[in-house]
Structure formats: C-alpha cells, structure tokens
Amino acid sequence: MRISASKSESMVLARKKVECLLRVGEEVLPQVEEFKYTGILFTSEGRMEREIDRRIGAASAVMRALNRSVVVKKELSWKAKLSIYRSIYVPVLTYGHQRWVMTERTRSRLK
Structure with a gap:
C-alpha cells in the first residue's frame, strides 16, 4: 500500500493534548486537532x-431559506x-448522527 x-x-x-509522532518513511506526519471526513468534523x-x-x-440556514421560498x-x-421539510431540513440536521451520544442536553438542542 x-x-x-x-x-x-x-x-x-x-x-x-498528546504529541505522537507518526512517520511515513523519513517524513513525520503533521498532527492535527480536528479534521473533516465525509463532511463530518x-x-x-x-x-x-x-x-x-x-x-x-446548517439546518438553521436551510430553514431560513425554506421559510423565504417555500413556507410563504x-x-x-x-x-x-411538510414533505419538503422532511426531505431537506431533517437530513441536513441529522447527517452523521449515528456517532452522536444522545444526552438530554443534545436532544433539547435538536428540538
């Protein structure tokens, strides 16, 4: 490979914060605190x-756009x-939710 x-x-x-040097051949890879993969931070x-x-x-921005263009x-x-809302807003809000730990605080923020 x-x-x-x-x-x-x-x-x-x-x-x-832990520093861990990872080498590929002679090069040391830079260590980052965060990264995006398939759109998830x-x-x-x-x-x-x-x-x-x-x-x-992102979902709030979608909702504002829907309110200006669809709801009116x-x-x-x-x-x-409702069909438009379910097909656009809900997927934007919940993309990657499989990784989320659902606490009461998280649930209340999503409502």
Whole structure:
C-alpha cells in the first residue's frame, strides 16, 4: 500500500493534548486537532459538540431559506410543505448522527 505523506495528517484521540509522532518513511506526519471526513468534523478530544453545532447551524440556514421560498407560498399545501421539510431540513440536521451520544442536553438542542 502506498501512503502519500504530503497529503496525510495524524490525530490522537485523547482527553488531554498528546504529541505522537507518526512517520511515513523519513517524513513525520503533521498532527492535527480536528479534521473533516465525509463532511463530518472529528476532534482529537472525541467530543461531538462542535459537529452538532455545525449541523444545527446548517439546518438553521436551510430553514431560513425554506421559510423565504417555500413556507410563504400559498399555492403549496401543508402536506407538500411538510414533505419538503422532511426531505431537506431533517437530513441536513441529522447527517452523521449515528456517532452522536444522545444526552438530554443534545436532544433539547435538536428540538
């Protein structure tokens, strides 16, 4: 297997900041505190609050756009509006939710 060291980074999952040098050949990979993979933010602390904040922010932006363009349309039935909401807003909010730890605080933030 070939690893492109120039395109690679490393991250250590730990509660406290830990330095761990990872070498590929002669090169030491840079260590990062966070990275995005398939649109999901991973942090070295393993916590998901920032990712949940990002999802809530993205969903809020979608909701504002839907309110300006869809909700105000009198021609659309409530059923059609609800269908649009379920097909656009809910997936934006819940993308990557399989990794979230659902506490009461998280549940209340998502409502």
